[in-house]
Amino acid sequence: MKTTLEIMRSAKSAVPAVSAAPSEQKNQALLLMADCLQTFSEEILKENALDVEEARGTVSDVMIDRLSLTKERIDAMADGIRDVAGLPDPVGRVLERIQRPNGLIIEKTAVPLGVIAIIYESRPNVTSDAAALALKSGNAGILRAGRQSRRSAASICRAAGLPREAVQLVEDTSRESAMELMHGVGYIDLLIPRGGAGLIRSCTENAKVPCIQTGTGICHIYVDDSADQKMALNIIENAKTSRPSVCNAAEVLLVHRSVADEFLPKLAGRLVDERAAQGNIPVELHLDPQAAKVITGEKAGSADFDTEYLDYKMGVKVVDSVEEAIAHIAAHSTGHSEAIITETKAHADLFTRMVDSAAVYVNASTRFTDGGEFGLGCEMGISTQKLHARGPMGLQELTTYKYIIHGSGQIR
Amino acid sequence: MKTTLEIMRSAKSAVPAVSAAPSEQKNQALLLMADCLQTFSEEILKENALDVEEARGTVSDVMIDRLSLTKERIDAMADGIRDVAGLPDPVGRVLERIQRPNGLIIEKTAVPLGVIAIIYESRPNVTSDAAALALKSGNAGILRAGRQSRRSAASICRAAGLPREAVQLVEDTSRESAMELMHGVGYIDLLIPRGGAGLIRSCTENAKVPCIQTGTGICHIYVDDSADQKMALNIIENAKTSRPSVCNAAEVLLVHRSVADEFLPKLAGRLVDERAAQGNIPVELHLDPQAAKVITGEKAGSADFDTEYLDYKMGVKVVDSVEEAIAHIAAHSTGHSEAIITETKAHADLFTRMVDSAAVYVNASTRFTDGGEFGLGCEMGISTQKLHARGPMGLQELTTYKYIIHGSGQIR
Numbered sequence: 077m078k079t080t081l082e083i084m085r086s087a088k089s090a091v092p093a094v095s096a097a098p099s100e101q102k103n104q105a106l107l108l109m110a111d112c113l114q115t116f117s118e119e120i121l122k123e124n125a126l127d128v129e130e131a132r133g134t135v136s137d138v139m140i141d142r143l144s145l146t147k148e149r150i151d152a153m154a155d156g157i158r159d160v161a162g163l164p165d166p167v168g169r170v171l172e173r174i175q176r177p178n179g180l181i182i183e184k185t186a187v188p189l190g191v192i193a194i195i196y197e198s199r200p201n202v203t204s205d206a207a208a209l210a211l212k213s214g215n216a217g218i219l220r221a222g223r224q225s226r227r228s229a230a231s232i233c234r235a236a237g238l239p240r241e242a243v244q245l246v247e248d249t250s251r252e253s254a255m256e257l258m259h260g261v262g263y264i265d266l267l268i269p270r271g272g273a274g275l276i277r278s279c280t281e282n283a284k285v286p287c288i289q290t291g292t293g294i295c296h297i298y299v300d301d302s303a304d305q306k307m308a309l310n311i312i313e314n315a316k317t318s319r320p321s322v323c324n325a326a327e328v329l330l331v332h333r334s335v336a337d338e339f340l341p342k343l344a345g346r347l348v349d350e351r352a353a354q355g356n357i358p359v360e361l362h363l364d365p366q367a368a369k370v371i372t373g374e375k376a377g378s379a380d381f382d383t384e385y386l387d388y389k390m391g392v393k394v395v396d397s398v399e400e401a402i403a404h405i406a407a408h409s410t411g412h413s414e415a416i417i418t419e420t421k422a423h424a425d426l427f428t429r430m431v432d433s434a435a436v437y438v439n440a441s442t443r444f445t446d447g448g449e450f451g452l453g454c455e456m457g458i459s460t461q462k463l464h465a466r467g468p469m470g471l472q473e474l475t476t477y478k479y480i481i482h483g484s485g486q487i488r
Numbered sequence: 489m490k491t492t493l494e495i496m497r498s499a500k501s502a503v504p505a506v507s508a509a510p511s512e513q514k515n516q517a518l519l520l521m522a523d524c525l526q527t528f529s530e531e532i533l534k535e536n537a538l539d540v541e542e543a544r545g546t547v548s549d550v551m552i553d554r555l556s557l558t559k560e561r562i563d564a565m566a567d568g569i570r571d572v573a574g575l576p577d578p579v580g581r582v583l584e585r586i587q588r589p590n591g592l593i594i595e596k597t598a599v600p601l602g603v604i605a606i607i608y609e610s611r612p613n614v615t616s617d618a619a620a621l622a623l624k625s626g627n628a629g630i631l632r633a634g635r636q637s638r639r640s641a642a643s644i645c646r647a648a649g650l651p652r653e654a655v656q657l658v659e660d661t662s663r664e665s666a667m668e669l670m671h672g673v674g675y676i677d678l679l680i681p682r683g684g685a686g687l688i689r690s691c692t693e694n695a696k697v698p699c700i701q702t703g704t705g706i707c708h709i710y711v712d713d714s715a716d717q718k719m720a721l722n723i724i725e726n727a728k729t730s731r732p733s734v735c736n737a738a739e740v741l742l743v744h745r746s747v748a749d750e751f752l753p754k755l756a757g758r759l760v761d762e763r764a765a766q767g768n769i770p771v772e773l774h775l776d777p778q779a780a781k782v783i784t785g786e787k788a789g790s791a792d793f794d795t796e797y798l799d800y801k802m803g804v805k806v807v808d809s810v811e812e813a814i815a816h817i818a819a820h821s822t823g824h825s826e827a828i829i830t831e832t833k834a835h836a837d838l839f840t841r842m843v844d845s846a847a848v849y850v851n852a853s854t855r856f857t858d859g860g861e862f863g864l865g866c867e868m869g870i871s872t873q874k875l876h877a878r879g880p881m882g883l884q885e886l887t888t889y890k891y892i893i894h895g896s897g898q899i900r
Contacts, residue, residue, distance in 0.1 A: 091844075092818075092842060096841060096842070174862065174863050176861070176862075176863060180852060180856060182862060182863075187844075189874050189875075190844065190874065261692070265874055265875075266874075266875060280673070280696060281696060284692060284693060286873060286874070286875040288875075304897070307897040310897060310899055311897065311899055314899035314900060315899075318899075318900060406504075424894075428892045429508060430504060430508070432503075432599075432602065432890070433890065434890060434891060435890070435891040435893060436890060436891070436892050436893070437893045437894075437895065438892075438893070438894045438895060439894070439895045439896055439897055439898075440592060440893055440894075440895025440896075440897070440898040440899075441898060441899045441900055443899070443900040444592060444893065444898070444900055445891075449588070449900065450586065450588075450594060450891070451586050451588060451594075461698060462601050462602065462677055462678075462698070462888035463601075463677075463678060463698040463700075463875065463876045463888070464875045464876040466888055466889055466890060466891075467890070467891050476874035476875065476878055477878055478844070478845065478846060478847065478848060478878060478879070479846060479847040479848070479857075479862070479878075479879050480840045480848050480850075481847060481848070481849045481850070481852055481856065482836075482849075482850045482851070482852075483849060483850060483851045483852025484851055484852075485716070485719040485722060485723065485851055485852070486851075486852040486853060486856070487722055487723055487726035487727075487730075487852075487853045487855070488726060488730060488853055488855040488856055488861065
């Protein structure tokens with residue numbers, strides 16, 4: 077087993093070759109990876125079953141589902157890699173061309189970052205997604221899976237026949253290997269943690285290499301006094317229940333006081349009673365004192381408006397105005413995605429201008445914050461910080477640029 | 489005196505107002521600042537004289553020069569602020585507009601980062617430059633000057649009449665105040681250290697907030713076998729001697745073996761003998777063993793090729809090929825600016841593709857790496873890292889973006 081330091085060294089030494097690889101060569105490698113994943117799917121499923129067996133009983137059903145692979149999921153992973161192969165190459169684009177009065181020609185040119193390390197947890201598809209995105213963007217990649225998914229990750233890497241040293245898996249899943257990556261100054265150009273709040277916090281606190289925080293999403297929906305209430309119910313049910321375990325699911329609902337008496341009973345009907353009647357999991361509503369005067373539900377505790385439930389639970393709070401909604405979001409949001417449901421243009425404008433999150437929606441579900449849904453083709457995660465990349469990180473966000481300047485002897 | 493925490497808190501609370509300020513209002517504030525600086529220049533000069541008096545004898549003449557203000561330099565600072573007022577507002581630009589098949593309209597829109605903190609050292613003009621750039625880009629600014637320039641910085645801030653809480657000076661110049669900014673998670677959206685290698689290292693090691701490294705420049709010039717040698721001499725003298733104390737000055741010269749015997753004597757003639765004869769400061773050449781066989785000079789020690797001299801000194805090394813030059817740069821450069829002097833297109837292409845620095849020049853001086861020279865109008869520093877911004881950081885680089893999405897009830 078290679079040490080983490082050996083892996084970082086060989087990744088760095090692979091950078092010149094990987095960054096200069098022509099598009100055609102990268103795409104051929106990707107298509108081959110996709111085919112291999114499907115060819116060796118039996119082996120992957122066998123290893124994944126061992127991971128799942130070990131995890132069962134120690135984590136929630138939602139987490140078991142995140143870890144589990146099926147033939148269909150492997151096919152989807154292979155198709156994901158093929159999609160990446162079909163995307164335009166982000167490397168070499170001239171982003172700006174400046175001709176100066178002194179004759180200098182300055183070209184701001186997109187180039188790979190160098191070495192990208194991804195520390196992730198249980199979802200096995202991150203292994204193939206991240207490998208494909210790193211390769212296509214001309215970066216050497218280092219993948220460090222969580223302990224729970226280590227056999228799945230290793231078997232996916234073996235099956236895919238990843239180009240030697242271009243994309244490497246850290247097989248050591250100890251805390252130390254993660255720390256070595258966080259401290260890999262001079263080796264790691266970008267570290268992306270993908271996982272729960274604990275992992276993200278550990279990277280923020282410990283990383284000495286450039287790091288992008290992803291994923292934590294306490295997403296809010298605000299129902300304005302002028303909202304189309306039928307639209308609001310559709311959007312809220314979609315944002316809360318279509319896939320509660322993902323970061324763009326809504327966690328908190330804010331309702332304008334003047335419609336609370338009318339709207340909250342409809343909300344309880346739609347999210348609790350109707351869902352139960354239809355055999356769907358009802359949503360557990362955690363109510364602030366004002367909302368609790370109108371409908372029944374759990375009493376919201378002090379932590380309820382600062383929790384990413386990732387579950388069929390939702391905080392509900394009554395606010396006096398769009399301004400109070402904006403202030404609540406400023407105090408409690410993780411900067412991921414927020415939505416306003418309104419028919420008042422001035423309120424929509426104020427909300428989109430003042431809410432400081434990666435994605436701000438008017439009359440649409442927060443669930444759209446996703447590389448595919450934004451038309452980026454894929455994503456390496458959703459950045460919730462403001463530096464370098466914000467929101468879904470596609471291939472472009474995995475590049476930097478350099479200025480290439482051609483002269484004819486100019487001096488200053 | 490406000491504590492650093494109080495300053496960070498009030499900066500954060502100023503963000504909504506500062507980020508939403510209309511261009512016209514920001515520009516008026518900037519023009520007023522410029523006028524005030526000139527009106528109160530006597531007071532600034534008096535305070536600056538106290539700083540200079542205290543520093544004299546404890547630092548080099550070059551550093552005293554960096555710290556010293558004159559009426560002319562204050563005029564230049566005021567003009568710099570007026571230039572910033574004249575630049576286009578970077579806030580609110582729609583960077584991309586995506587219309588999705590489901591009818592969602594996604595606008596990637598430039599917005600301010602929030603709170604920008606700048607930790608700098610002795611140059612007083614950084615105070616006015618940074619204040620102007622933060623204000624124009626819609627960010628709340630926190631300035632933390634070095635101890636040596638504290639009176640100058642305070643008097644510039646007083647004179648400029650900075651908008652309360654929009655731009656604040658940390659008057660505490662202790663190490664603790666810098667650490668508080670580096671640890672200001674939740675308050676500081678971007679920390680920019682501007683100064684020597686010690687400051688940059690301290691930020692890299694200690695910062696828990698997003699940080700951009702600036703400025704350290706071990707810049708290389710490589711003279712290829714096909715170089716126009718007259719052009720090479722002009723460029724080298726300019727890059728080394730026009731302003732040795734700045735980060736884009738050249739520090740190391742690499743010369744192709746096949747032209748070393750012919751070129752090095754010309755180099756010594758130009759940088760040493762001719763300069764001495766003209767009454768200019770001659771350049772002290774630090775030679776590797778191969779170069780030392782051809783000309784006389786200091787013997788280069790092990791640190792010579794890893795030192796940012798910021799002085800009339802230059803490391804000189806003979807290499808076998810453009811590939812060896814590229815490898816030397818990869819091992820010793822700080823990623824700032826490098827140049828090749830060549831008439832061979834294939835060598836120029838290889839050099840610009842493989843050298844991983846912010847600015848890569850063909851047949852021009854490294855001294856052009858500068859916001860003004862690149863046509864950006866101004867700069868907050870030169871980023872030598874790859875995340876978010878690389879090279880000169882102008883107004884655009886002080887913004888982030890958010891996605892504003894308008895829908896009509898779309899769910900996923």
